[in-house]
Amino acid sequence: MHKNFWPDAMRAVRFGLTAALVGAAVVACGGGDGGGSAPPVLQANPTTPWELMTAGDIAQCLARPAADTNAEKTAQLVERQLAGAGGNANVLTLGDNAYLAGAMLGYTDCYEKTWGRFIAKTFAIPGNHDYENGNSNYYDYFGAKASPDGKRTGYYRIDQSGWTVFALNSNIDATAASAQAQWLKQELATAQPCVAAAWHHARFTSGKDGDNTTMTAMWDILDQAKADVVLQSHLHQYERFAAMTSDGTLSATGGLRSFVVGTGGAITSGFDTVRPGSEKQAQAFGVMRLSLSAGNAKWKFIDVDNAVLDEGAFDCRKKA
Template sequence: MTSGAVPRSVTTGEVCASGAKWMRIRFAELSLHGNDSVTLTGSASGTFTLTSAHWPGKAFHTRAFEGDCVRVTPRFADSASRYSIDYYQSSTRELAQATSTVAAVGDLCGSSCDQTAAVVKNLNAQALVLAGDNAYESGSLSEYRQRYDPNFGQFRSIVHPTPGNHEYKTSSAAGYFDYFGALAGERGKGYYSFDVGDWHFVALNSNISRTASSTQVAWLKKDLAASTKPCTAAYWHHPRFSRGDHGDNTSITPFFEALYNAKADLVVVGHDHNYQRFALSKPNGARDDANGVRQLLVGTGGRGFYSYDMNSAAVQEAGNADTFGVAKLTLTATGYRHDFVPVAGRTYTDTVSGKCHKATG
């Protein structure tokens, strides 16, 4: 993948990169009012219309459009509407061959997170997402420095953490926020979002208010509506569905409802110290192969094991309760492949693939 600068603010016309198979356009500014819009169309395929809901005041890269040019068509009635484009990403490889790798794991350090850190290093991932309980027993700053940092500190340039319940054994998760700083999002909130390729990732905090009327869920709905990406993943600590010791958690339903309604694709969680893969599900657990969200429970970062023998409202498709390992997410503009990668010396693996709900059109 290559990047290029757009030499002047584009008001209409095309942004091109000779020989490119696909392009993503970076908006330095987007401020649309009323019903004003900007439509982007790839010279080979793909179209998307930006509206006032899409990232006001925030620079962002759009989804990828196939071809060597993207046509920019504004439709303005309000004189206050404006935008500027300053960069693009492109590649001479076909879009279907353009992949990003994200590593995901929870419940880490623990006595054995040196083993899972080795797995993450071998994956050569562009991003590492953590599903909480990163430094036992209480997520204090000293535990982060003594247990987490010697093993996972090497991934600071790619890590995107969330806190677990053990972080909150230290008042207000102070050790967590002190250690990660700006990487953890706003202090006291701990929820934020970012993009990897054509995927939008949302980090949530399942240790603070998460009711349907909470500030966090209101933010989540707005964030999902603002994204221009065709694929969406979210992650936090407490699972909505689990056959492990902690069982299903209905208090997580507002997260799941917001994601389901926005046609999100993947959820990664921890808390139960095992691996569980669930079928595409509605927020109540009913299987929904057309529009459901797949939950991956990856509490296998290095803290020991819980069995799973409880009932769950959702359908567990695969699981393991005696193998440390990491989720490897291989992401494209239209879907994903998930592989459970075990630590050295263990043999359990699991693989599943899926298509993004909003990938077409």
């Protein structure tokens, strides 16, 4: 955990079961060393939107040099987006950060040489491949960027620019009675006016794997609190969904809008029958750029050739 507290600074990152506070300061630029490093430190009172670059299913080298992979192409895209975003910008991974059955070599030989270049600005979320054959390599590599409280639960919160982003773990118990669900309920009571959640396994998809019910209870908790958007991956494709309740019912007045952004570098997959509620589908390598401001958000899905394949905006739901 970061040791230099600014006692009068706004809370920037609040995480784990301890709900510890980390002092806010300007984001440090440049690289980082992964394991054990402090999490990114956010600006106290930014006057510009918080720019968040996000994707999952990333570092799949398949015996190729990292420089020859699609993860390298998306890493270069992230670098370009960060360069144009100014200091108030971060990266959020959506799981399956590396492959090789969770082996450390997947992180050090593939992720580190691609998306590791901006690890100083990165927040990480685990996927099923990160938890394959245990999860110690994932936490050893990412350190505080994946577990700011050191407890390796894989869930925490980030507060910035009028938003709370809940980084959640779809690889562990997420039922209504789980410790993770109880933590989320508690933390929602002090969330910012706009709320996003992010985890790996997509609740809804038009991909061949079909819908995943692992996070249904978490979806209900977030919807009851009038959260705004969910970010996921697991399917190697991009898909945007209209606001829906946890059972897939379209809702004009409630529900959560959601995105699947499994486009970070692993081999892409196609779509089966387009699911009701799906508003956009793309099979391309790329990243989603979210511009988060007080009361609203804008998004763009950008492919590795810099083409904008999807974009839009929404206002946050009124919480009172």
